[in-house]
Amino acid sequence: MASFEYTIKDELGIHARPAGLLVKAAKASGATVSIEKGGKKVDASKLMAVMSLGVKKGETVTVTCEGGNENQAASDMKAFFEENL
Numbered sequence: 088m089a090s091f092e093y094t095i096k097d098e099l100g101i102h103a104r105p106a107g108l109l110v111k112a113a114k115a116s117g118a119t120v121s122i123e124k125g126g127k128k129v130d131a132s133k134l135m136a137v138m139s140l141g142v143k144k145g146e147t148v149t150v151t152c153e154g155g156n157e158n159q160a161a162s163d164m165k166a167f168f169e170e171n172l
Contacts (some may be wrong), residue, residue, distance in 0.1 A: 089161035090151040093168045100143040105171050110134045112167045118154035120164060131164075 097105060113120040113131035120131040124146060129136035131150070142148055150168070152160040 088151060088153050089157045090149055091161060091165050092147050092149050093165070093172070094147045095142055095144050095172050097172045098144055100146070101137060101140065101148075101172060103138070106134060106137045108171055109137060109167065112164065116152065116156075116160035116163055118152040118157045118160035120160065121151045121153075123149040123151070 095101065101109065110132055121128050122131045122137060122140065123129075124140045124142055127140060128151075129140060131137060140148070150161070150164050152158075152164060154160065
């Protein structure tokens, strides 16, 4: 299991457009990716689950990757968050 924490910098938080891109990135990663905020953990490959977290600017999420290439997936997901959120 590989994980990292990220504080959201996007003015609108994880809203529809970046959430859709996040779901695509999670599915393409080849690992099981989950996002946790405030004790609630969801599957990052499910759009409605990601949106249900209601992540706002300044809030910190924990992203966890599990599976065969979890370290590479975590690295890729961290780069995605830095570029898009």
